[in-house]
Amino acid sequence: MTTPPEPAPSERARTPRDVRRWRGHLADERAEAAAYRDLARRRTGEEREILLALAEAERRHEQHWLDLLGDDAGAPLRGDWRTRSLGWLARRFGGVFVLALAQRAEARSEYDDDVDATAAMAADERIHEEVVRGLATRGRNRMSGTFRAAVFGANDGLVSNLALVLGIGATGASTTTVLLSGVTGLLAGALSMGAGEYVSVRSQRELLEASSPSPLASAALPDLDVEANELALVYRARGMSAPDAEAHAAEVLATYTSATEIAPALTAEETETHGTAWGAAWSSFCFFASGAIIPVLPYLLGLEGMTAVLTSALLVGIALLVTGATVGLLSGTPPVSRALRQLAIGWGAAAVTYALGLVFDVTVT
Structure with a gap:
C-alpha cells in the first residue's frame, strides 16, 4: 500500500510548534544572509560576487518562511547561537576561519528532514556547503x-x-x-x-633553481641550426612528446627576441610558496x-x-x-x-x- 504524501503546510492546520520552528528557520536564514554580506564586504572581485549570491539565496529561503508564517511572523527572533557567532566573527574577521565555520553551518542544514522545506531549499543548502568549501579551500591553500x-x-x-x-x-x-x-x-x-x-x-x-634553464642557453638561440632544431631535444628532455617538442621549438625560434628564454625560470608564486x-x-x-x-x-x-x-x-x-x-x-x-x-x-x-x-x-x- 502506498503511503500518502505529507500535506503541504497550506493544506493542514498549523500548530504553535510549527510556527516556532518556522520562525527559528527564518531567524537562521536572516543571520546567515547577513553573515555572507559581512564576509562579502571584506572581499573583492569574484569571491565578493559569490558571497553576495549566497546571501541572495538565503534571502529566497527567508521569503519561503515569511510566506508560510504570514501574520505569525511576529518580531524577528535571534538565530541559533552558532549562526549568531558566525555573524559576529564575519563582521570582525572574515578570514578562512570564518569560511570554515560557514561550511560547517551549511552542513548542519535540517531541511532534508523538514516537511515544510522544499526539495529545492534542501538542495540549495547542500550546494552552498560545496560553494563555501571551495572558497575556504582557496584560503587553506594560501x-x-x-x-x-x-x-x-x-x-x-x-x-x-x-x-x-x-x-x-x-x-x-x-x-x-x-x-x-x-x-x-x-x-x-x-x-x-x-x-x-x-x-x-x-x-x-x-x-x-637547478631545474631552471641557464641564461647562456637562451643566449645561444640565435646561432642554432634551424634545420637541425636541437632546441626540440630540450623540450623532449623536459617531458614533451617529440611532435609537441618540435612544434614548440620551431615557434620559439620563429618568434625569438632578446628577451626570449628557453623555459621559464623560477616563478614568483614558487618563490613565495617556499619563502626564505x-x-x-x-x-x-x-x-x-x-x-x-x-x-x-x-x-x-x-x-x-x-x-x-x-x-x-x-x-x-x-x-x-x-x-x-x-x-x-x-x-x-x-x-x-x-x-x-x-x-x-x-x-x-x-x-x-x-x-x-x-x-x-x-x-x-
Whole structure:
C-alpha cells in the first residue's frame, strides 16, 4: 500500500510548534544572509560576487518562511547561537576561519528532514556547503605551508617537552633539574626545528633553481641550426612528446627576441610558496618554543612535585585541545573529535615517558 504524501503546510492546520520552528528557520536564514554580506564586504572581485549570491539565496529561503508564517511572523527572533557567532566573527574577521565555520553551518542544514522545506531549499543548502568549501579551500591553500609549520611546530614542542619534563620528574629528580631539563629541551628542540627547516627550504630552493634553464642557453638561440632544431631535444628532455617538442621549438625560434628564454625560470608564486630559508627557520624556532614553554611554566612559577606535574599536564592538555579544535574547524571536520584526538596523542606520549621515569626511579640531588 502506498503511503500518502505529507500535506503541504497550506493544506493542514498549523500548530504553535510549527510556527516556532518556522520562525527559528527564518531567524537562521536572516543571520546567515547577513553573515555572507559581512564576509562579502571584506572581499573583492569574484569571491565578493559569490558571497553576495549566497546571501541572495538565503534571502529566497527567508521569503519561503515569511510566506508560510504570514501574520505569525511576529518580531524577528535571534538565530541559533552558532549562526549568531558566525555573524559576529564575519563582521570582525572574515578570514578562512570564518569560511570554515560557514561550511560547517551549511552542513548542519535540517531541511532534508523538514516537511515544510522544499526539495529545492534542501538542495540549495547542500550546494552552498560545496560553494563555501571551495572558497575556504582557496584560503587553506594560501596558508597551508605556514599553518602546517605552526601546528607541527607547536604540537611537537608541547608533546616532546611535556614528555621530557614528566619523564625526568617521575625519576625523583629535583625541581631544579626538571626545570633545567625542560629549558634545555626547549632550546634544543627549537634549534633543531629551525635548523631542519632552514636546510629543508634551502635545499628545495636549490633543487628548483637547478631545474631552471641557464641564461647562456637562451643566449645561444640565435646561432642554432634551424634545420637541425636541437632546441626540440630540450623540450623532449623536459617531458614533451617529440611532435609537441618540435612544434614548440620551431615557434620559439620563429618568434625569438632578446628577451626570449628557453623555459621559464623560477616563478614568483614558487618563490613565495617556499619563502626564505631564514624566515622558515625563525618561524619553526618560534612555533616550537611557544609550545615547549608551556610544560615548563609550572616549574618556572615555583611549583614542585606532583602539583607541578599535574599543572603541566593540564596546561598542555588545554593547549592540545585548542590546536586540535583549530585544525578541525579550519579543515571543516568536527572540532571536538580532532581536539580529543590531539589530546589523546599528546597525553599518551607523556604517559609513556612518565611510566618509564617511575621505573627508573632514581633520586637526583
